[in-house]
Amino acid sequence: MIKVMVVDDSAFMRKMLSDLIEQDGRIQVIATARNGVDALEKISKYNPDVITLDVEMPVMNGIEALKNIMARHPKPVIMVSSTTKEGADTTIQAMEFGAFDFIPKPSGSISLDIYKVQNDLNNKIVHAARTPLKILNKSNENNITTETDPNRLIESTRNFVVRENNNNLPLLDSRMIVAIGTSTGGPKALQKILPEIREDFPAPILIVQHMPKGFTKSLSERLNKLSNITVKEAEDGEILKKGIAYIAPGGYHLKVRGVGTSVVVKLDQSPLMNGHRPSVDTMFYSLAQLKDQDVLAVILTGMGSDGTKGLKVLKESNKTIALAESEATAIVYGMPRAAIESKYVDDVVTLNKVATTIEKYSI
Template identity: 60%
Template sequence: MRKMLTDMLEEDNRINVIATARNGADAIEKVRIHDPDVVTLDVEMPVMNGLEALQQIMKSTPKPVIMVSSTTKEGAENSVLAMSYGAIDFIAKPSGAISLDLHKVQNELIEKIHLAASVKLSKVLSTTKEKKKDLIVRKDHLVNNSSKRLLDKKIVAIGTSTGGPKALQKVLANLPADINAPILIVQHMPVGFTKSLAERLNRLSKITVKEAEDGEVVKKGIAYIAPGGYHLKVRCIGPTLAIKLDQSPPENGHRPSVDTMLNSIAEIKDYSTVMVIMTGMGSDGTKGLLKLKESTNVVAIAEAEESAIVYGMPRSVIKTNKIDEIVHLDEIAQTIQKYCR
């Protein structure tokens, strides 16, 4: 696996593999000696596993880390846990611990390594909010929605990608159990990983967090995470809303897609939407925001650059000039509550 990874990565002339490690303990020492820009770390290793090594690396010599994981239930749980420990992202092996077909994820892995190299580690490691004057200035030109009239029935819709699991943990863990809205979430993740994410977030939150199921009626105080490989939509069944999952073609290269979720919400009448776009690469969510603004009563919130691990998705929606509030990650839960009262 080490040889395969090395050969794959070095096909990209921007990447130089400066060392490989046999196990987690060896990895800690190699990181200390060679000072790499990015580390790829297998979850399953002898002597010291990837999770233990990750914690030591982030403590002693912090680096952007991409986890390499199998798609087993244990592998998925460990990948989600790794991101809470500071890993930037993960790549799923196509066929188990020894994946001889690893070339199937070559382009995705290379893309994630380049992205990780550009991430500011201070954002990954930071746990406290830094108030900055430029953030306050940028909020001055936004619509003051503190008194905006929203309909009694509300939906919270959250879209995120790279860096999202940690950001979701911060937001969902700070929402009250009696929040006056259901919460729909699209987190870009492959099949097999979203259930583990939902289970972990559920353990850490006062609200119920679950992987969405086709046909279930949405309820206040429950967060529904789109399953990997399925679009998450909502539809009216009489006076209630229900989840609709489908495998229609990917949008923006994603399934689930934030745009697809928002477009379906835009068709729902008699509801206001509190939309939040957080850390992630690309522009997924931008078209959906524009559709919501055309047809519904919506408050649009974007994560501030100061806290976003990857600023792509928030930057894209902010450029539309349709965002109502730009908020540091530490304040997103409070801002959601303000509009759900």
């Protein structure tokens, strides 16, 4: 049984969240707290496996509470955030300080419709409880290597041979596009990768990060400040340019279409794919429609298998090199595992080697 502590300044929200969580037979709410100070006092007493933490609270807010939790009582933390611009900015910041993931309050601080995120919340709690704390700990994020835990590397490469000699891989030409797909743990992974990409990077980068509307804007702004390349939310109709990373807006699929010799962004709200919009599969399917388009496809941390079916189509129709993040560093190994087991992945690398590997194939 997974033990959870619910932290929220609203008694109503504490009750609502507790009731929703306990409807899942795998999870038990063992304690609640009304603010960060109260939470810190109760963590040592109750020792929860996972904590849900409201972003906006009096006395000690969510960010300060998170910093203290990760420093004093490291636990997987899921932030519960309002969808305001301020709430989204704070949530992205929380990912930097070690939060596992977040769920949005659908309609503000007191969400009568919080039940809409029940399945998402409970699935994230289950995955959070399984995640090694050393991967979440911000102080260790740059020190994780394939040698850190040989058992995780062995598992991640079982039935798969990582190609150390890349002579058999296709050479991608100057018209290549980099396409990155990620979900849970993605903001932290992207924050590691994009700042390491050089300013004159010779290709556009498309990114699908599973996030609801409002949060991808804050994510792109934060990554843009940290990176040498330009990082922005994709806009419908804009022409892809080298050295710019385009993040799919929450609630929209990121597709592309050819216009003459250019490739143009196409955003739409067509049906969800794999329960997601944006979807990695949808992005890959769209790229596969471009004639003679070379693609460097990258699958990072995330729940589920989004991207695997699209990768198969992409590999069969275009000159494509596929990378996947190793289990040794993936916060959630679902998406990379599915891609690797499909046998369409060419290289498996730890997070701290993703940027250099992208650069290697892009020269």
